Amino acid sequence: MKQFKEMGITAERKSFVGDKIKLERILNREITVHDFKVEPSKIQREMPLSAN
Secondary structure (H helix, E strand, O other): OOOHHHHOOOOOOOOOOOOOOOHHHOOOOOOOOOOOOOOOOOOOOOOOOOOO
């Protein structure tokens, strides 16, 4: 089986629509995640966090 990247398919990049909200607004409430993305952090750290 080929890897996904070998098939030449690229996902359409899109930005999220809506306002950022404070964590306090959703604490102790049920939430539904409709979409997400994983990307490298924009915050530079001196030492990487350990994976303990």
